[in-house]
Amino acid sequence: MFVKNRGHFVISIKASCIDSTLAPEVVYANEVQRLREEKFRPVEQMTLEPYERDHVIVTGMYRPEPEDFPEDKK
DSSP: OOOOTTOEEEEEEEHHHHOTTSOHHHHHHHHHHHHHHTTEEEEEEEEOTTTSTTEEEEEEEESOOGGGOGGGGO
């Protein structure tokens, strides 16, 4: 994946392609946590229901600076 520091991202997650035995919400939470561990800062998550079942879109920023999200300092 090629994203510059402070670059924005949009990622689509299809739960059944990652783990069809878990509930989609659990898969989404696990994948968002993986993004955080890789220094991605998710900002928004939205489902694609009713158009696509078990899909979400996650948007955010890669390696943001502290001034990008001052509310995180609390």
